[in-house]
Amino acid sequence: MKLYEYMGKELFTLYGIPVPAGGVVAVPEEAEVLAGKIGAVVVKSQVLSGKRGKSGGIGFADSPYQARELAAKMLGSRLSGLAVDKILVEKKLQIDRELYLALTIDGALRKPVLLSSAQGGMDIEEVPEELIIKIALDANIGLQPFIAREVTRRLGLSGAVARQVVDILLKMYRIFVERDAELLEINPLVVSGEQVIAADAKVTIDDDALYRQSGLPLVEERTATEKAAHEIGLSYVELDGDIAVMANGAGITMATLDLIEYYGGRAANFLDAGGGAGVEQTAKALELLLARKPKTIIINIFGGITRCDDVAAAFAYVKQNIGIPVPVVIRLVGTNEERGREILRENGIEAYQLMHEAAAKAVQIAREN
Amino acid sequence: MAVYLFADTQVLVQGITGNQGSFHTRQMVNYGTKVVAGVSPGKGGQALEGIPVYDTVAAAAEHHLLDASILFTPAPFAKDAAFEAIDAGVKVLVMLPEHIPVHDALAVTAFAKVRGTVLVGPNTFGVVSSGKCKIGIMPSQFFVPGKVGVVSRSGTLCYEIVGTLKAAGFGTSTVVGLGGDRVVGLSFTDVLAEMEQDSETEAIVMVGEIGGSAEEEAALFIKERVTKPVIAYLAGKSAPPGKRMGHAGAIIERGKGSFAGKVKALNNAGVPVAELPFQVPELVAGSLRK
Numbered sequence: 001m002k003l004y005e006y007m008g009k010e011l012f013t014l015y016g017i018p019v020p021a022g023g024v025v026a027v028p029e030e031a032e033v034l035a036g037k038i039g040a041v042v043v044k045s046q047v048l049s050g051k052r053g054k055s056g057g058i059g060f061a062d063s064p065y066q067a068r069e070l071a072a073k074m075l076g077s078r079l080s081g082l083a084v085d086k087i088l089v090e091k092k093l094q095i096d097r098e099l100y101l102a103l104t105i106d107g108a109l110r111k112p113v114l115l116s117s118a119q120g121g122m123d124i125e126e127v128p129e130e131l132i133i134k135i136a137l138d139a140n141i142g143l144q145p146f147i148a149r150e151v152t153r154r155l156g157l158s159g160a161v162a163r164q165v166v167d168i169l170l171k172m173y174r175i176f177v178e179r180d181a182e183l184l185e186i187n188p189l190v191v192s193g194e195q196v197i198a199a200d201a202k203v204t205i206d207d208d209a210l211y212r213q214s215g216l217p218l219v220e221e222r223t224a225t226e227k228a229a230h231e232i233g234l235s236y237v238e239l240d241g242d243i244a245v246m247a248n249g250a251g252i253t254m255a256t257l258d259l260i261e262y263y264g265g266r267a268a269n270f271l272d273a274g275g276g277a278g279v280e281q282t283a284k285a286l287e288l289l290l291a292r293k294p295k296t297i298i299i300n301i302f303g304g305i306t307r308c309d310d311v312a313a314a315f316a317y318v319k320q321n322i323g324i325p326v327p328v329v330i331r332l333v334g335t336n337e338e339r340g341r342e343i344l345r346e347n348g349i350e351a352y353q354l355m356h357e358a359a360a361k362a363v364q365i366a367r368e369n
Numbered sequence: 370m371a372v373y374l375f376a377d378t379q380v381l382v383q384g385i386t387g388n389q390g391s392f393h394t395r396q397m398v399n400y401g402t403k404v405v406a407g408v409s410p411g412k413g414g415q416a417l418e419g420i421p422v423y424d425t426v427a428a429a430a431e432h433h434l435l436d437a438s439i440l441f442t443p444a445p446f447a448k449d450a451a452f453e454a455i456d457a458g459v460k461v462l463v464m465l466p467e468h469i470p471v472h473d474a475l476a477v478t479a480f481a482k483v484r485g486t487v488l489v490g491p492n493t494f495g496v497v498s499s500g501k502c503k504i505g506i507m508p509s510q511f512f513v514p515g516k517v518g519v520v521s522r523s524g525t526l527c528y529e530i531v532g533t534l535k536a537a538g539f540g541t542s543t544v545v546g547l548g549g550d551r552v553v554g555l556s557f558t559d560v561l562a563e564m565e566q567d568s569e570t571e572a573i574v575m576v577g578e579i580g581g582s583a584e585e586e587a588a589l590f591i592k593e594r595v596t597k598p599v600i601a602y603l604a605g606k607s608a609p610p611g612k613r614m615g616h617a618g619a620i621i622e623r624g625k626g627s628f629a630g631k632v633k634a635l636n637n638a639g640v641p642v643a644e645l646p647f648q649v650p651e652l653v654a655g656s657l658r659k
Contacts, residue, residue: 262645
């Protein structure tokens with residue numbers, strides 16, 4: 001889950017990382033009031049997309065009147081397809097240097113990594129690799145002060161500025177671990193005279209840890225269907241075809257999509273019903289797929305922890321109680337397969353044994369309807 | 370020989386009295402796995418199918434030699450249970466649960482490394498040395514002894530491949546589920562290194578998917594160190610960039626981890642790549658004829 005910049009900065013403030021004076025507002029008049037207190041300000045639209053600077057999502061105002069005008073223009077507009085309903089109004093900083101700091105997780109190394117660069121301010125993707133300092137951290141000891149001091153040395157910092165950057169790095173690591181962050185990025189970290197200030201905040205929280213992060217605000221980036229799917233424990237991604245797909249396991253779901261494409265069809269979605277989905281969950285998943293009115297549905301189950309008879313029972317339940325108005329192709333093998341096939345037979349469906357035959361059939365049905 | 374698990378491996382089940390834990394313990398025992406003890410806090414003194422249940426791993430270790438453990442513990446408690454098993458000195462730990470916070474996975478991975486424990490998962494179906502010992506939730510009937518080693522990021526897709534191989538007359542030596550999460554204990558490279566040394570394994574099938582760089586790293590390793598034939602199957606050819614396909618790692622970001630890039634890296638290492646599951650047995654047969 002990504003946090004809006006202003007939420008990230010609230011988190012920074014809580015941990016003592018300096019951010020520019022300012023606040024978040026939802027109406028232009030509030031921007032005027034804030035600018036009246038602060039002076040020259042930067043006005044930043046709060047959307048979960050990078051590249052705000054390039055697409056007009058960030059502007060400067062020297063007077064309260066200008067701040068209100070700018071706010072009025074931004075609020076209610078759309079940026080990269082996202083509605084702007086909040087803006088951050090902050091003191092415009094005198095910028096002497098711009099640094100880059102980030103903490104993230106390297107899956108290949110299986111370690112947290114600290115990234116830093118003396119070339120902050122621009123998109124880090126555009127910074128040449130040799131100008132990025134990457135340090136893999138040992139989760140057994142975490143980010144110790146000696147590591148932070150070494151980072152400041154390599155960034156060419158000294159004195160009070162170096163000391164503040166060390167302090168910020170240690171606080172970042174605390175947030176990273178205590179708040180279950182997957183990514184924590186400050187770009188730029190501004191050196192303004194003797195002061196070091198986080199001018200931006202990018203924070204992504206691990207979705208699997210949200211259950212223990214009750215203090216964090218919730219940010220919704222999913223479509224309504226994706227949200228409904230998530231609530232019943234399914235992994236769902238909307239696509240633009242007409243063949244609805246349900247399978248158990250991310251890999252086999254992807255393989256099902258590949259097969260549909262191979263036979264010339266187009267999948268309407270990716271839906272991984274997960275390991276061990278029971279009758280109720282599977283029935284809800286089916287209802288979700290039906291709601292988008294596909295031409296056909298393909299269910300591809302290779303039962304391990306998922307039991308074939310549960311899937312078949314869920315299908316029977318939905319068919320009898322809600323009705324399934326489109327043809328359904330089912331492939332069923334694995335745990336309790338025989339009982340599952342029996343249930344389907346009682347409901348007038350002969351399950352396939354091979355997934356590519358099932359996929360070919362689904363594509364054929366979609367083409368004919 | 371097989372790798373990681375052998376006919377005499379003594380297994381502990383953590384979370385043995387739960388719904389999944391008890392169901393799959395019975396499946397493992399039926400397969401021939403030597404499940405010697407179970408742990409379920411607060412249920413010490415009970416038994417499941419004659420298998421004694423203890424309150425803690427330390428208590429189980431007082432009475433049994435524990436070579437390996439499998440966790441059915443729910444995600445919020447999995448880190449603690451994993452530390453407990455590693456601390457008790459198991460050699461192989463299979464961490465089954467999905468949705469384990471990534472920071473917990475980092476902590477467990479780091480501790481396992483310090484203690485020299487082989488960590489499988491999290492978010493894995495487990496490991497099986499066919500006909501000898503299975504530690505996991507895979508459907509037993511597809512895992513018959515043979516000469517093909519299989520290593521996979523994905524669960525059901527791996528069953529699919531193993532099922533296709535079996536239908537074509539190929540059994541398996543050891544099948545390893547790496548796990549679908551971003552941070553997991555074993556990599557393709559770790560398993561390839563073991564299988565290269567294993568006398569029972571004559572060919573290796575890698576089941577990969579889009580996202581991350583695990584397949585590309587494996588390709589480099591294969592080129593330099595693996596003499597046995599390796600076949601790869603990759604899922605996600607049709608996946609659009611920027612959409613996370615279920616697994617934490619399965620996303621094409623900034624052009625990295627794409628299907629085409631992985632195929633190129635693997636082909637460069639002499640590894641033929643199947644785009645669809647049913648193409649795998651043919652490629653295996655071809656590689657063994659050479």
